[in-house]
Amino acid sequence: MSFYFAQFLTGLSSASSLFLVACGLSLIFGVTRVVNFAHGSFYMLGAYVAYSLVQVVPGSILGFWGSVLAAALIVALVGVLVEMLILKRIYNAPELYQLVATFGVVLLMQDAILLIFGGEDQFGPRAPGLDGVVRIFGEPIPEYDLLLIALGPIVLGVMWLLLNRTRWGILVRAATLDREMVAALGVNQSWLFTTVFFLGSFLAGLGGALQVPRVSINLLMDLSIIAEAFVVVVIGGMGSIPGAFIAALLIGELNAFGVLVLPQATIVLAFVVMAVVLVIRPYGLLGKAETLAHSAGQVELPIRPASTLAKSVAGLLLAGLVVMPFLAGEFAIVLATDVLIFALFAASLHFIMSNGGMVSFGHAAYFGLGAYGAAFVIKYAGGSMELALLAAPLMAAAGALVFGWFCVRLSGVYMAMLTLAAAQIVWSTAFQWQDLTGGDDGLLGIWPSEWAKSKTAYYYLALVLCGGGILAMRRMIFSPFGYTLRGGRDNPNRTESIGINLRHHQWAAFIVAGMFAGIAGGVYVFSKGSIFPDEAAIPRSVDALVMVLLGGVQTLSGPVVGAGVFRLLEDEISRLDYWRAILGAIIIAIVVIAPEGIAGFIKKIAIKAGFERNEEQSS
């Protein structure tokens, strides 16, 4: 009994930590409508800064708490800087662009922290004055945990006072309810957003700083906390701070007790709970329906079959790809195989996201499922490559069938978050179910059949499968099925009122996209000979988003161009020391400077130069 009580307290203390971070994230989302990936980076930064300060100040109570507060303040200022330099420019962009841009900040921050603080795991000292344990029902409870337990409700109370008793708070609440209204009131919106970012980042920094005496400080903290914080914010209802508190308690306790029952599935549990909550309450426990649809960016022009010029370019490209192995070396062939795989992966995301309006932040799930599906056939069924390449799309489609059923019930940010959760379920399963997947060690020795062993033969196999997949999806985009999805994206209301069951079509599209991502994953695993959980992790999902964005969301050839450029670029810069920072900067630059992407840009030029049909821009 007393053991369970101690476990309960452990749950409460982690709930408090989680709440600090989630509360800031929710606050920022509520006001600015930006889903801020970089929030996890602020948390990590807070931990590193506090750790460094604690090293230099004498180990007094004042020194420790002074360091924690100073760290939170420094993080808050960094947050403001990020907001003013980057986010201010993209507040009106579609959420996809915003999310990808904040992920660019994540990459930048990772390398900045690596550069400044070094890459080793750090263990901070205990908090002076709170380094003992208290015995409750005979169980030792760290004093520091008790402090954290108290801190959660205190922060909730302070936030409540701020939001309900100050003019600033009233404006924040008004902005959370209705952004237009604040603008109408003549409030300086820019200033409001910046202050909200200050407070939100402060809370993230504080949350991180407070972890110094508890956990090891490392460079993986950012993505692990952000995934959990997303879950909390989504369960609570995006923008709702009391909701975040309740959800943090739920997840904190779920983790504390889940580890006793299902130690293998602790990460999965949180995401399962989130999925269930969202299906029952599509806007979270205390969230409200979004009052304002997110701006969808520029209105898209009708799609047209490729022009003669575009067809010739595509024909030349294809011819080039066919003869390429005769002209290029092995290295180029391997790289080209990679490009083909990722072009298919990106195209499958483009299919649902651009054409169908279903933003997926977790598309790596299906890439990973395909890859593992193929690997399982080789490892456990003694099957051939051919069989494995059949299993890959089936496994991915099965995953998409299950997750898609949940996801198509939602829309906008909530759908995006649920797709992210689905991907985290896949990733954590791959990570934690060691007996099956080898966990972090992955599955090795998955090689092609004899006939496809040479790099050239495998390249042609990839060309047929990936090229075929891309063309098949392109054909679908022009078909009634594709048009139905497009219609559902343009106007769901109209679609339902001409007798179409939109949800069924979206579900099917989700499965189709998953299937093609699975083929990409299957081809990938044989080209590398191994598979690791990373292939289903957040960065892989972001890769797909970046490729689509880089090529151009509204351009049919976008994903292919994007994948090509992205892969070549990555290949160049990944040899450099700070390649993450460079990649991050490139991502941010694209979002801010060239949101139409490369293919979109080329198309624009071609239209201007008169090579492509022009569409009237205004009536």
Place this chain on the structure above:
Amino acid sequence: MTAPVLSVRNLSKSFGGLQAVSDVSFDLAKGELLALIGPNGAGKTTCFNMLNGQLRADAGQVMLNGTSILGLSPRRVWRMGVGRTFQITATYASMTVRENVQMALISHHRRTWDIWRSASSLHVDEAMQLLKLVGMHEQAERAAAILAYGDLKRLELAIALAHAPELLLMDEPTAGMAPKERVRLMQLTADIVAERGISVLFTEHDMDVVFAHAHRIMVLNRGELIATGSVDEVRNDARVQEVYLGGGTLFEDQAHG
């Protein structure tokens, strides 16, 4: 008299404390053009939303040719032969005018699951005929996103006619148009429905349009039907006059909203 196409009894809906529609009952005969008028916020759109299944009614009964359609989803109601246009036009911005109509035809012919053929080559003739009917055939290849508002309304009419409906629900079909164009569009609608024997329930703020084309008028105020009858009956109804202009001279001034 033959049985009504649409028969509505005691339809009610409240939003929180607000009684948006209360106890509305009426019949709509075959071929009839029935106007539902009332000030802003009277509950007209809410009625439409309940009739086509977009909104769940709190209470009441809706029969289409003797079959209850209340509680069915919008797509089921559409399949039963009810077309609808929206107060705020609902079209596909990233498709051409022709493709917008083709989508309705594709759905009507149950081909939305086709993943092979090119959507924009299906039912072209049928789509062009519908566009011709509403006078939009010359703009068939333009993007819907760049149409003038009045043209969007015409396009919506073509879409709504695609599955040869028996009943049309038109929410402010002429809103946002120039006065002359309004009368023309309503005349066009009246001709089409007369020729095809379609019944129409429409809302409209422009009294010229209503008086010129409605066979019968219902007046809704704060969710309640306060008058039903012929144009003259409604025009001379004391309560209606009060609702519209506080009892002054009615309608000659063209009350807008």
